[in-house]
Amino acid sequence: WNRLKEGMSRTRNNLGGRLRALFHGKEWDDNLWEELEEILYEADLGVDTIEYLTAALREAVRTRRPRHADDVMDLLREIMVDLFDVPSDPSLLDPQRPSIWLMVGVNGTGKTTTAGKFAALMKRQGYQVILGAADTFRAAAVEQLQEWGVRSGVEVVRQAPGADSAAVAYDTVQAAIARSKDLAIIDTAGRLHNKTNLMQELQKVVRVIQRERPQAPHQVWLVIDATTGQNGLAQAQVFLEAVKVTGIVLTKLDGTAKGGIALSIKRQLGLPIRFVGVGEKVEDLLPFDADSYVRAILG
């Protein structure tokens, strides 16, 4: 919680601080609602989410008649928490072994870093983990993943730079089966400049995994960089078309005043945020909790 609170200070100043100032000593008139929309707009929440939040708060104020600014903040907090609609059964590992996870997302969002953090996290919980460096397009990604593997004592399956991504994915699954691992985490490339190639490559990765394990991948994590705001959400749509994404990891919440973007994700992408990244270190991957998040942004 402290890491989240610390990491989200810029968003808290931008969003929570301004909202608090707005509700203190203001008349409930149209100006206030316009200013509220303006603040949410500047936090890059997207028109649909802004309209929803404003309408919901207006209705709550009308029916529940809060007397103080703090009461309004409480109402807003409730409305925001409901927006996340977090799944009630957040189990991560499929009973089938090995569980196979795929990391997808635009390059630079933090896929490789998150794969490394996941490996360390699951290893710490006592699971046998293996990593697959199938982001073969970016040579540095393979090295980066290797470093994460060394640091957390997790084996990394790799091939020469430029190798076929699907071949690395296949090798990883085979190695995971042969060595009785609990979990295989496979990194992938996210070059957006050629959307058709990207989709075909990802679909091929999924196909070769399913040759060994028809039910897999058990989790497909779509990694989104919070600093990219609405633009990042638009880019993320490409991945939803290509593969069956199961959950979102929202990274770089520590580097941005745009952390409010989390509020838009469920409505816009139809998927829950399951983890957030608040830094580059291994301990900076946190399970997402709507209450803590809303407290961290509203203060």
Ligand code: GDP
């Ligand atoms: P990929 O291309 O999607 O695999 O992205 P990388 O994993 O290489 O990450 C790109 C950069 O973002 C690296 O410098 C990471 O250290 C950094 N990064 C990843 N996640 C976070 C995060 O949660 N917070 C911060 N501040 N940086 C992050």
